Amino acid sequence: MRDYSVSPSVEERSRRRWVVLLLCWASLTMTSVDRSTWGPASLQAGEALGVSLAGLGAFATAYYVGYVLSNIGGGMLGDRIGSRVVLSGSLFTAGGFMVAFGYVPSAGAGIAVQALIGLCAGADFAAGVKLIASWFPDRERGLAMGVFTMASSLGTMIANMVVPRLIQVYDWRTSYHLFGVVSMVLALVCLALLRERRGPAPVRPPPLRDLLRRRDLLLIGLAGFGGLWGTYGFVVWSNTLMVTGHGIDPVAAGTVVVVFAAAGAAGKPVIGLATDLAGRGRKRPAVAVMIAFAGCLLVFGGLETQPAFLAMAAFAGLGAYLYTPLLVAMVPSLSGTALAGSAAGAMNALAQLGSVAVPVVVGAVYQMSGSFTAAFSTLAAGPLAGAVALSFVREAARSPRPQPAET
Structure with a gap:
């Protein structure tokens, strides 16, 4: 099996850690966009799926139930098998279920798929924190985590700027198809370019x-x-x-x-x-x-x-x-x-x-x-x-x- 852990020189580490930070940020940005898409798309989606205004909150609740669970399990899994695989897998599967949500025929199916999106998407946060912590010493983590956590704000902004325009030209399903495919492509980029930094042997959480x-x-x-x-x-x-x-x-x-x-x-x-x-x-x-x-x-x-x-x-x-x-x-x-x-x-x-x-x-x-x-x-x-x-x-x-x- 190919070993993706590295022990770079000081100069290589200085360059590579910014690539790691950029990819972690991009991944969290996309899962934040995926999460935020429901807000601007909800009225049109609710009409298409026959959901009342009061019932729209069930979709967001379903997402967050899965999201909370995946934060716990994804963090522990990243410590066991490596954060590179967990982050890439989290983003890819969340993107896949985003695409699937764009085809759901009913409210029940939509709520179930939203829970699956959340269950996949939440793991990339803990994986990103682990990767950044391993590449950036404590005295430099403030800036690194500041850049990384920008993603949640940017995700809200991107979804609210793009989704209404996509709905005007196409329909609400197009936004889920688009963001899902972008998430899956970015996941493959992360899998190819992210590197674990060699350190202590993996421990049992x-x-x-x-x-x-x-x-x-x-x-x-x-x-x-x-x-x-x-x-x-x-x-x-x-x-x-x-x-x-x-x-x-x-x-x-x-x-x-x-x-x-x-x-x-x-x-x-x-x-x-x-x-x-x-x-x-x-x-x-x-x-x-x-x-x-x-x-x-x-x-x-x-x-x-x-x-x-x-x-x-x-x-x-x-x-x-x-x-x-x-x-x-x-x-x-x-x-x-x-x-x-x-x-x-x-x-x-x-x-x-x-x-x-x-x-x-x-x-x-x-x-x-x-x-x-x-x-x-x-x-x-x-x-x-x-x-x-x-x-x-x-x-x-x-x-x-x-x-x-x-x-």
């Missing part, structure tokens, strides 16, 4: 219960739960709340969400690089970002006009996304590189439960109260609680940056 007993990793997962409660609650509900709560034009409301996501995408590598250069830890900046995000959500809930929403969107977007690369970069330092995939998968699965729960809770609050402010106050509770959980984390010591040799 500990049982999930053992990972969850590690106090600091559990607290990071809970912090992520609170952060994603606010982030994905905003993504799912802000458009509808602006339209129904204040009569904002749907196109203008969509523009607010695009600005929100764009600010987060631009800010992730910046904060990652800043914490790398500062070398003073990532916990405190992440806590500060979460507290600021909670404040932005409270302010947003008190606004009433489209210009005000648009002006606040960029600040809210920075708060909603900048904690992500900091939390992700902390995980390998606490778990060790050998178990980075298992730890990242388990922590992301715990964090993503916030994405699963918040749409239902905020919807219930808004339905009972009819209050725009109450809905956003509910969103703000998530990152505030996340900041409290994160404040108790005992961050691993950072390795010093190498000093230049004296001449």
Whole structure:
């Protein structure tokens, strides 16, 4: 069998690690696009499949159930057999089921296929974290994870820009066929070009219960739960709340969400690089970002006009996304590189439960109260609680940056 692990020189490693980062980023971007396609396609797909407006949420729920499960299993599998194979296989099979979803004849079949897309797509996150952690030392992981996690923001932007136009020219099924094929082609590129970095022999991942007993990793997962409660609650509900709560034009409301996501995408590598250069830890900046995000959500809930929403969107977007690369970069330092995939998968699965729960809770609050402010106050509770959980984390010591040799 061909050995894909390598032991490159310093110069080769410096070049190759950026290729690894680029491919991991591209893979996560495509699975994020795949996940985000349902939003802009849902109304047309629901009409074609005979699904009521209230029933459209079942498709997203099915996806996230599979996604959470695959984060756990994919992370452990990557530690056992190698992240290169897991990442490529995750992207390829998710793309295949995207294509299949474009042919589903009924709502029941569609919900089942959405669950399969999520079950395949979630494994690439943990695999990407493991690959990046093995190629980038701790002192440089902030920037690397910032670039990597840009993918979630970009996926939302790409899907919302491309899918409506494809529907205008073709139909909703075309978007699933297109993104599915692109995902499968990219998976083959990743399989050909990605390389594992030779390190310690593969280890048997500990049982999930053992990972969850590690106090600091559990607290990071809970912090992520609170952060994603606010982030994905905003993504799912802000458009509808602006339209129904204040009569904002749907196109203008969509523009607010695009600005929100764009600010987060631009800010992730910046904060990652800043914490790398500062070398003073990532916990405190992440806590500060979460507290600021909670404040932005409270302010947003008190606004009433489209210009005000648009002006606040960029600040809210920075708060909603900048904690992500900091939390992700902390995980390998606490778990060790050998178990980075298992730890990242388990922590992301715990964090993503916030994405699963918040749409239902905020919807219930808004339905009972009819209050725009109450809905956003509910969103703000998530990152505030996340900041409290994160404040108790005992961050691993950072390795010093190498000093230049004296001449």
